Amino acid sequence: MAANRVERWERRSEWPLSIAAVIFLLAYGLPIAIPTMSYDARVACEIVVRITWVVFAIDYFGRLALSERRWGFVKRHPLDLAVILLPILRPLRLLRLVALVGVLNRVGSHTLRGRVVTYVVGSTALLITCGALAVTDAERGQSGTNIANLGDGFWWAITTMTTVGYGDRYPVTTTGRFVAAALMVAGIALLGVVTATLASWLVERVAEATDDDQAATRVQVEQLTAEVRRLADELAASSAGPGGDRLPR
Amino acid sequence: MAANRVERWERRSEWPLSIAAVIFLLAYGLPIAIPTMSYDARVACEIVVRITWVVFAIDYFGRLALSERRWGFVKRHPLDLAVILLPILRPLRLLRLVALVGVLNRVGSHTLRGRVVTYVVGSTALLITCGALAVTDAERGQSGTNIANLGDGFWWAITTMTTVGYGDRYPVTTTGRFVAAALMVAGIALLGVVTATLASWLVERVAEATDDDQAATRVQVEQLTAEVRRLADELAASSAGPGGDRLPR
Amino acid sequence: MAANRVERWERRSEWPLSIAAVIFLLAYGLPIAIPTMSYDARVACEIVVRITWVVFAIDYFGRLALSERRWGFVKRHPLDLAVILLPILRPLRLLRLVALVGVLNRVGSHTLRGRVVTYVVGSTALLITCGALAVTDAERGQSGTNIANLGDGFWWAITTMTTVGYGDRYPVTTTGRFVAAALMVAGIALLGVVTATLASWLVERVAEATDDDQAATRVQVEQLTAEVRRLADELAASSAGPGGDRLPR
Amino acid sequence: MAANRVERWERRSEWPLSIAAVIFLLAYGLPIAIPTMSYDARVACEIVVRITWVVFAIDYFGRLALSERRWGFVKRHPLDLAVILLPILRPLRLLRLVALVGVLNRVGSHTLRGRVVTYVVGSTALLITCGALAVTDAERGQSGTNIANLGDGFWWAITTMTTVGYGDRYPVTTTGRFVAAALMVAGIALLGVVTATLASWLVERVAEATDDDQAATRVQVEQLTAEVRRLADELAASSAGPGGDRLPR
Structure with a gap:
């Protein structure tokens, strides 16, 4: 009963949340992409970012109110809670984009391996975008940094996630280094998933x-x-x- | 009927297209390999490059004309269309070398894993050559670059594709960075295929x-x-x- | 009989050894983390480090005394012997933390793959901590070094273990390079385990x-x-x- | 008959060739390890290197003489021929160490996976040693190089083979870069084999x-x-x- 109500809420809130996530991405990313943006536009973007936070908070507490076992709900959705609690740290606001992963699920193919490919491509693109935005936000204007604009940020995110790591661009701030560590772990997982998908395909073919x-x-x-x-x-x-x-x- | 005509065209056009691709590779690569080439020779190479484009365009529209469902043909051959439409961007001209992949298919062994090995070795060699040519073409003469000749380009392409990434050579132009991103993705796929082939071989042996x-x-x-x-x-x-x-x- | 006595000893000594390992980690790590620590506090830490060595030595010789075949025991537990003999080289003292791996075994899930995940996460965290401590200890204050504090050490350990290797931080001393080689080998093993776990999961799903x-x-x-x-x-x-x-x- | 004679020759020549390979390694490596070596000692080492070449040549032509189908023998043993023909290029002399791989076969475990582990550890050690010697030999004394002694060579070989690639050390000569490319390819193969062995072990366990x-x-x-x-x-x-x-x- 309650589970049904939660499910209905989740089905109906999926699209609004995805749209909120995209609007958030724009409002978060534009001031980073355009360093010459006026002060007023920056404030407007920050307000939009906060409104998307309110949207995610309403969604979380709505689902919490509808669920029967409140404590179980909190324990089963740690990521959703993190989306609400953590935005004090700017890069963690990007966790809101997790709402977009649900969209991948619907776009993807019907076979397991087709879905894995959709997830790999989708989440790699999302992670590189997030990494580039977060690192540029953290590094630009700091002393000794070599990531000066969003182009550098994207270039750095790609070299990091593929574990190439030229070293022409690298974060020097603590925030930037945490973003880098997250991207590296994601890069290793990415490598693993690509290899595993290929291996599973080959093993299956040979097993025929x-x-x-x-x-x-x-x-x-x-x-x-x-x-x-x-x-x-x-x-x-x-x-x-x-x-x-x-x-x- | 129409499918048969398309197939016959494709069977007959394979060798001419492969030869056109090799000629294109020489005409594209020589001015990059020899920076001291005279202006006239450069113009001649550019003309040859354009002639190969015409050859590929004739092949594409010929197959399009022979096929029954035109729109289906366009959708099923996006790479062939890209070969025709994209050469405005110099590095993308190298897509014409895709015509050479068909040759690998004929050279390869009969077993699935033997074919995978042929593809890995062949496409790695092709990708490193393309990457080296494209990055040298994009970077040479730019300010702040450290890829000064084709030797540097090859060295950079190898360190990138193996994800070693020393950082003694790296692209600084946007074109060069896109070439690099393509090579990195190819490097990850390469790593994945090598591992998967070895894993499938081991799993099979153990499964005996x-x-x-x-x-x-x-x-x-x-x-x-x-x-x-x-x-x-x-x-x-x-x-x-x-x-x-x-x-x- | 003797085997039973050894087992009983091992069961009872597991918690004391784990606690000794954690105390050792603190006493080893604190003087590295706080370079401004007073001379007296440093001496106190060194004494605690030596006491933990005595605890490990007592455990080893206790088990050796209880076991029936002394020589077989020595051959079957080379790592335990190394923990006792090698601390002349400072970084090798960190081998004492092997005692913590037993804890992972108890925390882990019941399925094989769940246990693998616990081991990967636990030993990666342990290895990065050890690598960061050992390299900072070896490098700080040396000429030409660029690892000046524990933060740099952690950053370097993460970039090394993920095989990214920017090159903004790298060891220049022989001790530091040996620590690096150990971390790199661990990084490759980590990559392998992550990929293998994903591959085994995918193969299993596809095999259903x-x-x-x-x-x-x-x-x-x-x-x-x-x-x-x-x-x-x-x-x-x-x-x-x-x-x-x-x-x- | 002839095959038997070739086999007998190969069985008997295995140990002499292994010893010749080790002597060659010492005679090749010592002048690189000790840059202050006297001119006379260098000449002596070079003479020993040439004697080992003669030993390998005798072995090759002995087997060729004993085999019935000469041309088939030449085609089936391209590596042995390379050992004889290529030493004009100094780094390729290290191919003589291939003779040591046979020893690994005898040392290894009986299970397939145990043998794979022996090969990985053995050939990794051999490759890093060869890479370090060859790159130090090629780079030392060249302008713009940063590999000044064998210690640097080993450090560089390890960072390259694990694909970490800090970029604090990298070859600048053409010979050094070819050595590097060989090590990188070996590094990728190494990564692949490690992952594949782990994956095959996990798949087998899960398949139980x-x-x-x-x-x-x-x-x-x-x-x-x-x-x-x-x-x-x-x-x-x-x-x-x-x-x-x-x-x-």
């Missing part, structure tokens, strides 16, 4: 020969079953046949 | 013991079938034998 | 379809068994039935 | 549950076989029993 063998076993069992059935029928026929008076059932 | 077990099951089923058949024959013999008057079939 | 096929075979064999049993019963019934005088058992 | 299912099928088939046999025996007994005169076999 083995499957053919198993199919052969199945065919044999089927033939055997047919044989036994024929034998049984024959036996029944011989009993019930002209000699029925002799071998009654 | 399991396969032996399955073969044992198959042998048992075969013995069982033989047993049932013998039983059936015996029953038939006993019915049709001397006691045939008593248990007629 | 195959498993379904095998289940189908099993169902068929079951049906066949039922058929044969019914046949046997029928035969028995026909023999023992009204015609029992004719076909006695 | 599936194997248990298959064992269950096998047990069922066995029970079914027993059932059919009992049925057959019963039928035979009923025919051959007291009613034997009625249902003779």
Whole structure:
């Protein structure tokens, strides 16, 4: 009942939350992308960012109110809670984009591996965008930094996530380094998923020969079953046949 | 019918296109490899590059004209369309070399894993060559660059694709960075394919013991079938034998 | 008997050793984390470090005394011996933290893959901490170094273990380079375990379809068994039935 | 016959060749490790290097003379031919160490995965040693280089093979860059093999549950076989029993 109400809320709130996440991305990213933006525009963007926070907070507390076991709900949705509590640290505001991952689920293919590919491409693009925005925001204007604009930020995010790491651009602030650590871990996971998907595809293809063998076993069992059935029928026929008076059932 | 005509066209055009791709590679690469080339030679190379573009355009529109469902053909061959439309951006002209991938298919071994190895080696060589040419073309003569000749370009392409990334050479122009991003993604895919091929080989070897077990099951089923058949024959013999008057079939 | 006594000792000593390892980590790490620490506090930390060494030595010789085959015990526990013998080299003292790995075993999930995840996360955190401490200890104050404090050490350890390697921070002393080599090997193993876990998960999911096929075979064999049993019963019934005088058992 | 003679030669020459490879390694490596070595000692080392070349040449031509199909032998042993022909390029002399790989085969464990581990550890150690020697030999004394001694060479080889690539040390000569490319490719293969071995181990462990299912099928088939046999025996007994005169076999 309550679960149904929560589910209905979640189904209905998915699109508004996705739109809020995109609006947030624009309001968060534009002042970083355009350093020459006027003070008023910056304030407007900050207000929009806060409004999206309110939207996410309403969604969270709405679902919390509808759910029967409040404490269980809090424990099962730690990421949603983090989205509400953590924005004091600017880069963590980007967690709101997790709302977009649900969209990937709907866009994706029907097969498991097709969905994995959609997730890899979608979340890689999202992570590089977030990493580039967060690192540019954290680094620009700091002393000794070499990430001066969003272009540098994107370039750095790509070299980091692929674990190439030229070292022509790297964060020097603590915030920037935390963003970098998150991207590196994501990069390793990305590498792992790409390799695993390819390996699973190859193993499956190579295993087809083995499957053919198993199919052969199945065919044999089927033939055997047919044989036994024929034998049984024959036996029944011989009993019930002209000699029925002799071998009654 | 139409599909047959398209197929015949594709079979016949494969070699001409491969030759056009190699000629294009030479005409594109030589002015980059030899910076001291005369103006006239450069113009000649550019003309050859444009002629290869015409060859690819003729091939594309020829296949489009032969195909029954035009729109379906356009949608199914996005790479071929890109080869025709994108050469406004110099590095994307290298997409024409995709025509060479078909050659790999014919050279390769018969087993799936043998073909994977051929593709990995062939496309790695092709990608490093393309990356080196494109980055040298984009970077040479730019301010702040450290990729001064094709040797540096090749060295950079290898360190990038293997994700080593020393950082002694790295692109500073936007074009060069896009080339780098493409090479990095290719490097990750390369790593993934190498690992997956090795993993699939190892899994298969280790799985052989399991396969032996399955073969044992198959042998048992075969013995069982033989047993049932013998039983059936015996029953038939006993019915049709001397006691045939008593248990007629 | 002796084996039982060794086991009982090991079960009872696990918690004291874990606590000794944590105390050691604090006493080893604090003087590195706080370079401004007074001379007296440094001496106190060094004494605590030596006391933990004594605890580990008592544990080792206790187990050695309880075991029946002394030489076999020494050969089977080379890491424990290394913990006792190697602390002459400062970074190798961190081997004492191996005692904490046992804790991971108890915290971990029940499934194999859950345990692998616990080990990966736990040992990665432990390795980065150890690497950061050891490299900061080795590098700080050396000429030409760029790892000046524990923050730099952590940043360097993360970029090394993920094989990103920007090159903004790197060890220049021989000790630091050995620490780096250990972290790199650990990083490769980490990458391998992450990929392997993902691959095994994907292969299993994809294999479920195959498993379904095998289940189908099993169902068929079951049906066949039922058929044969019914046949046997029928035969028995026909023999023992009204015609029992004719076909006695 | 001839094949037997070649095999006998190969069995007998394995140890002498391994020893020649180790002596070569010392004679090749010592002048690189000790830059202050006297001119006479250098000349002596060079003479020893050439003697090992003669040993390998004798081995190759001996096997060639013993083999029946000369041309087939040449084609099947391209690496051995390379060992003889290529030493004009100094770093390629290290190919002689391939003779040591045979030793790994004998040291290794009996299981496939155990052998893979032995090969990975052995060939990684060999490759890092070769890479360090070759790059130090090629780079030392060149202008703009930052690999000044064998310690730097080893450090560089480790950072390259693990694909970390800090960029504090990197080759600038063409020879050094070719050595680097070889090490990078080896590093990727190493990463692949480590991951693949772990993945195969995990897949096997996870597959054990599936194997248990298959064992269950096998047990069922066995029970079914027993059932059919009992049925057959019963039928035979009923025919051959007291009613034997009625249902003779």
